[in-house]
Amino acid sequence: MGMLKALQIIWFVLWAVLWAVYFMLDGFVLGTGMLQPFLAKTENERLATVQSVGPVWNGNEVWLITAGGATFAAFPTTYALMFSYLYTALLLLLFSLIIRGVSLEFRGKVAAHGWKKIWDTAFAVSSFLIALLLGVAFGNIFEGLPMDASGYHGNLLTLLNPYGLISGVLFVALFTVHGAIYAGVKTSGEISARALNMAGKAWLLLMAVAVVFLAHTALATHLFDNYVAAPQLSVIPLAAVAALVLIKLFLIRHQALKAFAASCIAIVMVTFTGVAGLFPNMIPSSIDTAYSMTIYNSSSSRLTLTIMTVVALIFVPVVIAYKIWVYRLFSEKISPETLSGKEAY
């Protein structure tokens, strides 16, 4: 195997890891955001949910930016075409991300009730849209985009096809469960119990959606081809299913932290399941496979990939180290009763 090919494969794996970590970390922020209107009954409870994600959401979102940046640096052709082909969907995603960020930053800056209500609503709606759009985008990547020699033959409505939508719903369901467990772990008192109860109910919905998604994946995509060709890969989806089941078992046994760990693993494994099925495509073409974007026809040069590998090997562990420190620093539970309203956010 040539050096270039090895680097291309390394970057495909890193690309998958960046997305998986992003979904795992921002997933609970998005889930908490979507659930906030149903979960929090009083101002202090709303404040508690916002505080639970406050110190970490910003750092979590950077995984998305890094996933985008890594796509640009390692697979520039994919980056170029993906962002122009999925133009409207990704613009909506971008605006939702902007609104989500400012809704957290702005809500606590003015005391008026109406002001807070505006930004809480914005937080919930934008969180939902981000989860949905990410799912729709990945669903469409899994099934392939209509592209050939003359370019792209689709628009926003083509993206909103049944498989794209079911993928969107899957992401919403995954993040809802994930966020509910996170809120349950990070808060105390009534709101924590309510959150864990919601997580249990949402889990049932998630399993139903997951079954439909898997069946539809068999029909609409070629993701399973790789698993037929290399059955040992099936350990990834099996781990995903096991983690999903463990979530419920831990919830039943009131082991919220373990349920959260299971939910983290589930999200990572679901992502890997999709991406392993995609290999070596980055985005397949649904009409002419000669025009599929693969890691081989859309990557950077050997020199650039080498430089990026060195940078990633040195600095990603450093990032992970200080992120762990910050998570430990802000690990205590937030009790709505003790909040004074003077906190940041």
Next chain:
Amino acid sequence: MNWAEYSKYVGDIFGAPLAIEATLAFFLESVFIGVWVFGWGKVSDRVHAWSITIVAFATNLSALWILLANGWMQNPVGAALVDVVGNPLITRRAEMTEFAAVVGNPYGWIKFFHTLFSGYVLAAFFVTGVAAWHLLKKNEIDFFKRSFNLAALFGLGAGIVVLATGDFHGVEIAKVQPSKLAALEAVWETQRGAGLSLIVVPDSANERNSIELLTIPKLTSLLSYHDPNAEVKGLKDIPRELRPPVGITFYSFRLMVMLGMLMVLLSLIAVWVSKRDRLVSNPFFLKTMVASIALPYIVVQLGWTVAEVGRQPWIVYGLLKTSDAVSRSISTAQVATSFVAFTVVYALLGIVDVYLLAKYAKQGPVVPVKEV
């Protein structure tokens, strides 16, 4: 999104600094801002102070990688054009040949210092402006005198660096971007010992300046090449289709330099008045400083206009034209819609932001709540 052909063509070089920025700087910034905002009373004062120091360091580091990327668009070093064979998605692109050249690009480094220190000037004017407002209202006079003094000194120092790096920047432009230099100075004829006229009205249609008054001999050559007799290439020797829009570039540059010098002058007066402790007795000057908060915002926009419009018609100077860099799969209507959407969203957020900044600036110093 709008620049698919650009990303395909230069992604091999341009993507790396952006990805490195995200990994090195953006993570640091976003994680430690959380420690700063939520860390009151949770971490020791020392760690808390370090967290905001790290954020500041990381934003500066961000600026470096972004401006090295932009510097490469201005002066594409360390790259070679390569034909891509047997790939249906791409036929030709620029590939990195020397990473050290991209990272060591003098254009990028000068741009970095020039831009960074203009940012410092902006911050200084913001603080002096807010302090001046409070001094006018006689709020917390001691506190705001100290804020004013510190920011004024900082602004003066940073302003001098901006002027100095601006000079280096001009020399670098003369070296690598003759068409930008010619447009900045509205020089039409190639000439040795080019002068600089204080009042100029360029006339692109007729390839001349309709007004040129108060000419100082040899000054353009001196400023651009540090040699009074150096040859300056005129716009007429650059094909029409390769010239930047002269009017916008010229006026933005002139106004940037004039307002920049005005700001250094204001900083100088500010330091002087502050040192002599005459701030409170000088309401006119304080009002001037409040109004001057807007100045650096205008100037940095002008500077960026010079940098980007002056590079036209190139998106990567000499390598790729802006018109060849756009996405082929996107309609004009889509671009127009997204442009309007961005404008509306940013305008609304800008209004909220200015409102909040003003609200908190007027509130004055608040001792942070330690125990939550």
